[in-house]
Amino acid sequence: MSLLGSISKESVIGTAVLGCAFAAGLWAGSRQSSSHTGFQGAKNTILGSNNVLLQYLLENSLREHPALKKIRLTMEHPYHFMMVACEQAQLMANLAKLIKTKKALEVGVYTGYNTLNMALLLPDDGKVVACDVSEEYANIGKPIWKEAGVEHKIDLRIKEAVQTLDELIAAGEAETFDFAFIDADKESYDHYYEKCLKLIRKGGIIAIDNVLFGGRVLNRTNDICGQVLHDLNQKILRDHRVNMSMLAVGDGLTLVFKL
Ligand SMILES: C[S@@+](CC[C@H](N)C(=O)[O-])C[C@H]1O[C@@H](n2cnc3c(N)ncnc32)[C@H](O)[C@@H]1O
Structure with missing residues (x-):
């Protein structure tokens, strides 16, 4: 409660909506590797407590745009653990470029x-439709988007992501997106997956974050989010509409390739 006591009402509501994301974030946050490795803002990964190896990986593979680095360094925000792992973001960027992404979903x-x-x-002339329930968090990044000269490519929609995805489908945008990244409340992941699958073109990619959920997919008793993620993992494994790979990067990342 002391943590929540220092932040705004909107954040508290957002956190209630987040539910599992918050809990997972606390896990990730409690295992942050940045403070003693020198790489500020590095998130923990499946490499676990071997922070030296993570440090090596980051120092020898990350090509981070200065504007991205600026966002990564907004670490004073109480929920900074929710930020995507930068090495994972770089992989997604490389994949999105490879398939010549013009329309993306966040x-x-x-x-x-x-x-x-x-x-x-x-x-x-490309665009990323960016879905969130909280404008407060996005307001931290907006000036940096602008400074980077790409603000005009970002269509930020502040409402339930399910609603935004439904609106896009209703507007006839099914099969027009190239790349989607699912990284919101875990309870709705199955809905996000199905709706993104409609919106993505054949050959497009859906990247799904937190599929290992700090190990909570293993011990699912009384853990709704661990169960939801496990069920989705099982479903995608058997889903003949897609090819897939699950990677041990960040908190677990599944890449889905629409057939
Ligand atoms: C893990 S963070 C996203 C991190 C982000 N992808 C990045 O690049 O750093 C999860 C976000 O999902 C948002 N969220 C939670 N529930 C949501 C919902 N029902 N609809 C839309 N956004 C939601 C939260 O407000 C939060 O900003």
């Missing part, structure tokens, strides 16, 4: 690290 924006990551690689 389900869960927070301060907009990956929203910016996508906007930076899109052509000038």
Whole structure:
């Protein structure tokens, strides 16, 4: 309660909506590796407590745009643990570029690290539809989006992500998106998956974050979110509409390739 006592009402409501994301974030936050490795803002990964190896990985693979680095360094925000892992964002950018992404979906924006990551690689007439219930978090990233000169490619929609995705489908935008990143409340992940699958074109990619959920997919007793994620993992494994790979990056990342 002391943590929540220091932040706004909107954040508290957002946190209530977040539910599992918050709990998972506390896990990730409690295992942050940045403070003693020198790489500020590095999130923990499946490499676990071997922070030296994570440090090596980041120092020897990360090509981070200065604007992304600025967002990563907004670490004073109480929910900074919600930010996507930067090495994961780089992988998604490389994949999105490979398939010549022009239209992207971001389900869960927070301060907009990956929203910016996508906007930076899109052509000038490309767009990323960025879905979040909280404008407060996005307001931290907005000036940096602007400074990077890509603000015009970001269509931020503040409402329930399910509603935004339904509106896009109703507007005839099914099969027109190239890339989607699912990274909002875990309870709705199955809905996000189904709706993104409708919106993505054949050959498009859906990236799903937190699929290992700090190990909570293993011990699911009385853990709704661990169960939801496990059920989705099982479903995607058997889903003949897609090819897939589950990667041990960040908190677990599933890449889905629409057939
Ligand atoms: C893990 S963070 C997203 C991190 C982000 N992808 C990044 O690049 O750093 C999750 C976000 O989902 C948002 N969220 C939670 N429930 C939501 C919902 N029902 N609809 C839309 N956004 C939601 C939260 O407000 C939060 O900003």
